[in-house]
Amino acid sequence: MQLPISLSLLALVQLVPQVAAWGAAGHEIVADIAQMHLFPSAREALCSVLPDYAKCQLGPVAAWADKIKYRNRWSSELHYVNGIGDHPGNHCVFGEEGWMGKPGINLLGGIRNTTDWMKDGKPGAEEALKFFVHFLGDMHMPLHLTGRAKGGNGISVKWNRRTVKFHGVWDGMLIAKEIRETPYKYENPLPNPQVESALRGAIYDPYIRQIIWEGVLNEWADEVQEWTQCPSSFEDVPNFYPEYAGSEFRTQPGQIPLNALRASSPKVPPTDDATVCPFTWGQPIHALNCEIVWPRELNSDNPPHIELDTPEYSGKLKKQKIVMKLLAMGGVRMAAVLNEIFADPEEVAALQMGRVLDLKVWM
Numbered sequence: 001m002q003l004p005i006s007l008s009l010l011a012l013v014q015l016v017p018q019v020a021a022w023g024a025a026g027h028e029i030v031a032d033i034a035q036m037h038l039f040p041s042a043r044e045a046l047c048s049v050l051p052d053y054a055k056c057q058l059g060p061v062a063a064w065a066d067k068i069k070y071r072n073r074w075s076s077e078l079h080y081v082n083g084i085g086d087h088p089g090n091h092c093v094f095g096e097e098g099w100m101g102k103p104g105i106n107l108l109g110g111i112r113n114t115t116d117w118m119k120d121g122k123p124g125a126e127e128a129l130k131f132f133v134h135f136l137g138d139m140h141m142p143l144h145l146t147g148r149a150k151g152g153n154g155i156s157v158k159w160n161r162r163t164v165k166f167h168g169v170w171d172g173m174l175i176a177k178e179i180r181e182t183p184y185k186y187e188n189p190l191p192n193p194q195v196e197s198a199l200r201g202a203i204y205d206p207y208i209r210q211i212i213w214e215g216v217l218n219e220w221a222d223e224v225q226e227w228t229q230c231p232s233s234f235e236d237v238p239n240f241y242p243e244y245a246g247s248e249f250r251t252q253p254g255q256i257p258l259n260a261l262r263a264s265s266p267k268v269p270p271t272d273d274a275t276v277c278p279f280t281w282g283q284p285i286h287a288l289n290c291e292i293v294w295p296r297e298l299n300s301d302n303p304p305h306i307e308l309d310t311p312e313y314s315g316k317l318k319k320q321k322i323v324m325k326l327l328a329m330g331g332v333r334m335a336a337v338l339n340e341i342f343a344d345p346e347e348v349a350a351l352q353m354g355r356v357l358d359l360k361v362w363m
């Protein structure tokens, strides 16, 4: 039967395998890693905030914000932040000269806003949570922190000889490759029940097990609680957010006043406090753009379409576990913030673990 063109096109589009985007697999992996680091009381409290279809888990809502981005235009600017003057890999500038766009309307502001929204327990907590889970993921994708060529969307490269957007390599292809190449042994469950109960039968479950087993429980075990820390003083950091100087970030009536920390230290960036510090956390992620993310060949104004699935690029990133570590950091930090807002303080005090559940302790 001859299908009308529009219909057959539609069928074709549906057949093309969905490239796993940071918008899907990456975001869900980060959320699943967060789920296993939640304290039991936070896990329970989040159940009543999450929509029913999520079945008390963060993973199913992680990609929601990308799906509604085109209907809700206002939210699309919250998925990235672009420092003025930033041009990786030649030179990386993260806010020293201010930010593009409207003050506070960017990824850092979105994380600040949704955190406060959940904390204040205002109506709309479900929406705020869904945005928050997504934004924490975006923040751990280095190209969401730079405006050069729209975060690499305007630059073509090659991946397995196919021409693709540079941004797409980071959104999906690097992760898809690592998922495909996960050692077979990670098909088997880990001995940690809190890890296994957070997994949802996804194609990337083995990859998450690898991240946890090799990274979180071994290579990075001593750093994990450090990832969650926000500095208590910003004295050493020069001149943030010049356009905010003297202005208050949150000025709407009914919103909580600047916290004591920020009041005592005028240089504290308006997005950062002791609960969540997207600027502080974002700085070293943004710096990766100059260190390893933008290949030297892309430094010129008219870069050639270079192949990136090579030992020198994708191979090096994999060897250094760059992508794995970003996904892990995103998950751990997400859990830290949610624990602080939703966990029972008595339980937190009794556990004596820091801001996230220690996966070495089985419970």
Ligand SMILES: *[C@@H]1O[C@H](CO)[C@@H](O)[C@H](O)[C@H]1NC(C)=O
Pocket (backbone or CB within 6 Å): 078, 109, 110, 113, 114, 117, 124, 127, 128, 129, 131
């Ligand atoms: C802050 O978050 C809430 C909850 O998701 C949202 O409705 C609101 O539009 C956000 N405001 C800004 C300025 O991002």
